[in-house]
Amino acid sequence: MADVPRAAKLRTDGLNVHYGDFHALKNVTAVIGERRLTALIGPSGCGKSTFLRVFNRMNDRVAGCRVEGIVELDGQPLYRRGVDIEALRRQVGMVFQRPNPFPLSIFENVVFGPRIHALAAGAELEAVAERCLGAVGLWDDLKDRLDDSALTITPEQMQRLCIARAIAVEPDVLLMDEPCSSLDPIATLRIESLMRELSHRYTILVVTHNMQQAARISDDTGFLLLGELVELGPTATVFTRPRDRRTEDYVTGGFG
Amino acid sequence: MRLPDKVVERALLLLALSSVAVLASIAFFIVREGAPLIYRVGLSNFFSTDWHPTAGRFGILFMLVGSLAVTVGALALGVPLGISCAIVLGEMAPPRARRILKPAIEILAGIPSVVYGFMGIVVVLPWIREHLGGPGASGLAAAVILGIMILPTIIAISLDALEAVPMSYxxxxxxMGATEWQTVRRVVLPAARSGIVAAVILGTGRAVGETMAVVMVAGNAVQLPHSPLDPLRTLTANLALEMGYATGDHRAALFATGIVLFLIVLSLNGAAGLARRRRRPRPRPRRTASVAGVPASERIPPSPVSDP
Structure with a gap:
């Protein structure tokens, strides 16, 4: 099956990332399609999370991290002097491995982004909260508890809240770094179906250590090994007729 | 030979309890020496403005006001400075600057208070006298010196609180695209709030209790200070100045002053402990109706804040 032609949302060409002496990503060239759910699989330490964080420049926070090569969002380079990192991160949201709601009320968590980017104020914030909590399936459960601490809800609700927080600024891209790894299997399935729903409206890039999850939810799958992007293509192809021997070994459980 | 764990445990427990015993005996002795006098002269006399120990009149109100005044002044200076310093150290300064600044602040804590007093006499007093007027020795001078002296306490404990905030926040x-400052103000500070409140309370306790530096710069006149430039006397200064020659009821009155100080510091420390234990996010200041379509004018107005 040939790759379906599609609009490129994110693109890298000859991307190399170093942490000090460690060469974390090696010459990665990739195209991430718009409004597609792309899963990144591979063994631990292969550079999946590093690749993810290239796109919102969260790697900038790591001392000694160097990024070389072309990285583009909508054809615009991300690693150029003068790039507005705050604006970039508004456009490219992120959901972390461990749910990290702020120690504020549920309401304040959801409206955090709109507040700091001055997108809404006063009563509009209430509407934002309802819309975003509704989108992640939390509104009915939490609408009477908006003033409660966000630390009092279940881990699954926390992760949904973090997703609601991320979409409250209406980003184009959502980066998700193993969003289900700290959740139980039932919560995992429910978050997965939420991700499927969201992929109709957002470009989603999700790191997962769980190959079944990648197979279940993603349109495209990328396989990283030792910092190299071995293969990136439609999920069905990658799992059933991989081009590379190493991919085949990995998805059939040959190693890893 | 190996000591059995049980023996070590007991021995350590005993040693730990000895510090509690010291506290208890301090409390016991100052109460035993001071409480009968308060009982004899009555609370209203004890908290009156009439301090004439030779005439048997023991009102400590002016000193109490003096203590409160310099403490408030010290906090006005030390809290913003200390918290800003902690934010810079904890959130913004590059590691190299931290390696220099942090030990410097620790040294600040180790300087004897008499040295602060000395600095007050040679630097602060002349400056106030020349630029602001008055005798120089004043509540303001004491507040400035105390404000600097409480910095290490406020900075160190605030910094602990900031460092305890998980990196994931x-x-x-x-x-989310927040700037570093927005992150500090909207996420890190609220998360560290209880610890910072504890830092301020412990700094307050230190300001109330400080004696030597205050004696050296406050002027020590037993009077109601009408301006920050007036000399005043604090409770601690009164103890230090008069204990040397006091006898009889006068001595008992000073112990009674000690009871007051002990209670203030004890309750401040208790409050700090409570603040540290409580970890609750601030409620949303204005929770209006949850239905999004309702116009703002029909929503429940915020409840007026009642002044205590």
Whole structure:
């Protein structure tokens, strides 16, 4: 099956990332399609999370991290002097491995982004909260508890809240770094179906250590090994007729 | 030979309890020496403005006011300075600057208070006299010196509180596109709030209790200070100045002053402990109706804040 032609949302060409002496990503060239759910699989330490964080420049926070090569969002380079990192991160949201709601009320968590980017104020914030909590399936459960601490809800609700927080600024891209790894299997399935729903409206890039999850939810799958992007293509192809021997070994459980 | 764990445990427990015993005996002795006098002269006399120990009149109100005044002044200076310093150290300064600044602040804590007093006499007093007027020795001078002296306490404990804030909060905020300052103000500070409140309370306790530096710069006149430039006397200064020659009821009155100080410091420390234990996010200041379509004018107005 040939790759379906599609609009490129994110693109890298000859991307190399170093942490000090460690060469974390090696010459990665990739195209991430718009409004597609792309899963990144591979063994631990292969550079999946590093690749993810290239796109919102969260790697900038790591001392000694160097990024070389072309990285583009909508054809615009991300690693150029003068790039507005705050604006970039508004456009490219992120959901972390461990749910990290702020120690504020549920309401304040959801409206955090709109507040700091001055997108809404006063009563509009209430509407934002309802819309975003509704989108992640939390509104009915939490609408009477908006003033409660966000630390009092279940881990699954926390992760949904973090997703609601991320979409409250209406980003184009959502980066998700193993969003289900700290959740139980039932919560995992429910978050997965939420991700499927969201992929109709957002470009989603999700790191997962769980190959079944990648197979279940993603349109495209990328396989990283030792910092190299071995293969990136439609999920069905990658799992059933991989081009590379190493991919085949990995998805059939040959190693890893 | 190996000591059995049980023996070591008991021995350590005993040693730990000895510090509690010291506290208890301090409390016992000052109460035994001071409480009968308060009982004899009555609370209203004890908290009156009439301090004439030779005439048997023991009102400590002016000193109490003096203590409160210099403490408030010290906090006005030390709290903003200390918290800003902690934010810079904990959130913004590059590691190299931290390696220099942090030990410097620790040294600040180790300087004897008499040295602060000396600095007050040679630097602060002449400056106030020349630029602001008055005798120089004043509540303001004491507040300035105390404000600097409480910095190490406020900075160190605030810094602990900031460092205890999980990195994931900062990551989450920055990943939302918040600036570093927005992250500090909207996420890190609220998360560290209880610890910072504890820092302020412990700094207050230190300001109330400080004696030597205050004696050296406050002027020590037993009077109601009408301006920050007036000399005043604090409770601690009164103890230090008069204990040397006091006898009889006068001595008992000073112990009674000690009871007051002990209670103030004890309750401040208790409050700090409570503040540290409580970890609750601030409620939303204005929770209006939850239905999004309702116009703002029909919503429940915020409840007026009642002044205590």
């Amino acid at each position: 900062r990551d989450g905020s920055l990943a």
